[in-house]
Amino acid sequence: MTQLIDTSAVPDVVLEAGRLFEAAGHDLSLVGGPVRDLFLGRLATDLDFTTDATPDQTLAVVKGWADAVWEIGRDFGTIGMRRGDMQLEITTYRAEAYDPTSRKPTVAFGTELAEDLVRRDFTVNAMALRLPSLELVDLHGGVRDLHAKILRTPGTPESSFDDDPLRMMRAARFASQLGMDVAPEVLTAMTEMAARLEIVSAERVRDELVKLINGIDPRRGVEIMVDTGLAQIVLPEVPALKLETDSAHHHKDVYQHSLTVMEQAAGHESADGPVPGPDFPLRFAALMHDVGKPATRRFNDDGGVTFRHHDVVGAKITRKRMKALRFDNDTIKTVTRLVELHMRFYGYGEAGWTDSAVRRYVRDAGDQVERLHLLTRSDVTTRNKRKSQRLAHAYDDLERRIAELAEQEELAAVRPDLDGQQIMEVLGIGPSRTVGQAYNFLLELRLDEGSLGQEEATARLLSWWEDQQQGSQTGE
Known part of the structure; x- marks a missing residue:
């Protein structure tokens, strides 16, 4: 032509x-x-x-x-x-x-x-x-295939993927990036040859994964990887989310839920917002946020199911997978922190939080608080409109309280009223583990009661120090 x-x-x-x-x-x-x-x-x-x-x-x-x-x-x-x-x-x-x-x-x-x-x-x-x-x-x-939005190979798919197995993953990436469908014969070859991806270096696989997750339709890309078996090589934790069900136990489809959360997280990104897109850490955390559920699933006698501590377990699983894919330490830290904290908000709407609990929420999120906001909102996929609205209103209220407290103090960098040097001067001691214990005591006061000022903080510190000395004398 x-x-x-x-x-x-x-x-x-x-x-x-x-x-x-x-x-x-x-x-x-x-x-x-x-x-x-x-x-x-x-x-x-x-x-x-x-x-x-x-x-x-x-x-x-x-x-x-x-x-x-x-x-x-x-x-x-x-x-x-x-x-x-x-x-x-x-x-x-x-x-x-x-x-x-x-x-x-x-x-x-x-x-x-x-x-x-x-x-x-x-x-x-x-x-x-x-x-x-x-x-x-x-x-x-x-040109024909581009207009038809379909991915085909110039020669046979088998010869193309034999030349470079990473091309199988690239097919899923182009489906995500360009909104294209993959030709049936290409999908068949990908399924039959998925194991060949094992010979490709982790770095090349990682780079393709990032491009896929950052595409306009990351859900489609992930689905292709799962359906063809490529995900079993690259991200086995994702197909593992397809938890089996039986007539006695019913619970949310965790795999489909995770894909929806990733979609919604991408939809929350904005060019002029605090998290401009495409944002890989947010999207990947959304995809991986529930990977701890298969390992923590327990059935109750009444037919219910629980996933206690799946957030903590999921963070560990995510960290291990990202290390295997040779991600940099900062990206690993960001994603795993989001996975670990994604459940922290739940319960706020029912019981409410004290100011100290709000401070802890912001302190623990650190510089990821804006991403955590979006991840938490994206995690609501229920079809129950009343429940969805209740959770949205509760998070609106939490964000309002965070903003109000932020006007009063620098929440993201909450520190005690006295630093380590001042603690040593007040107590007349040198560097030791005791200084760290005193620092943590004052930090808890700061979180619970807000800023006390140096005079009040000094008085509280001396009182704490007296209690510590009396305790050591009585052997407590």
């Missing part, structure tokens, strides 16, 4: 690169995602090209034109560069395949554009724009 694309939609740097390679006697084509995005009306800032030039020849062509060049992908035929605000990667035509026992692709350079395109992951990414003529090369129906 040959088609011309309006040159006004193509960045100037693309045409410049095309003319440079043409003058040097080499072919150059824009390829993959940037071509797909031209049809979707999106402008890519990271541009992928393919060429018949070797890496050494590419370096010679762009010398003096590129503002910066890096050769980290040279062994795979890729030369990266920056021109103005644009990032470019130019890769020699290639034939790429996975050794069945290796996590890294073996690369053989090709000589023809057609040979390169057939080895791309999906037809919508197997289109090329020859440069500088802007002739569209679409040998596998990429």
Whole structure:
């Protein structure tokens, strides 16, 4: 299929690169995602090209034109560069395949554009724009499939996934990112070959997972992973949420509930709000918030079911999984904290909280309080409108009280009225475990009663110290 694309939609740097390679006697084509995005009306800032030039020849062509060049992908035929605000990667035509026992692709350079395109992951990414003529090369129906919103592979799905098993996960990611359906034959191959994903490095899997969760339809992406068995390799805790039921015991479908919470959490994000989207920690915490339920499920004699401490257990399970996927420590800490605290709000509507309980809620959430607000609200999926409204009103009230107390004090950084140095001066002691005990005593006072002022705090500290000394003398 040959088609011309309006040159006004193509960045100037693309045409410049095309003319440079043409003058040097080499072919150059824009390829993959940037071509797909031209049809979707999106402008890519990271541009992928393919060429018949070797890496050494590419370096010679762009010398003096590129503002910066890096050769980290040279062994795979890729030369990266920056021109103005644009990032470019130019890769020699290639034939790429996975050794069945290796996590890294073996690369053989090709000589023809057609040979390169057939080895791309999906037809919508197997289109090329020859440069500088802007002739569209679409040998596998990429435009057709893009309009139909369906994911197919240029060759057989089996050969594509054998070349790179991560492409199976990428199919689920594109379903989430682009709102596309996966062709039946592709789903069949994914199901049959899911175990091949085990040879892919944790880092590559993690990166695809983040993109999937941050897509416009993360629920669809997760469902595809679960239905094909990919999730059993990547996130086995999620399919485990499909708790079995029987005629004697009935409880909420935890798997579907978790998907709905993730959807609702994404819907709460806003560009001008405290949690702009897409926000991976919020969405992933929403997906994982109940993963502790299978391990904590207990049936009562009356047919009821409980999941005591599933929040704490779930946080531990989530931390272990995220470490296995090589997430950074800050992201692990954020997500697991949200999972651990997601049940803290419940009970507020019935019993109400003291000011000290509100302070503890904010203190424990720390800098994640805004995400916790959204996660807690997203966790309400009941169809009972009265219950839903009651919970919403209760949380409205909690947020109002947090705001009121925040006007009086810096809740997110609640500290005692005396610091460690002052404690040592008042008690006439040096650094020791006793200083920490005194600090915790004053912190509890601060949470229960608010700021006492240094004079009152000093008096309370001395009284506590006297009690401690009397207790040690009597052996208590």
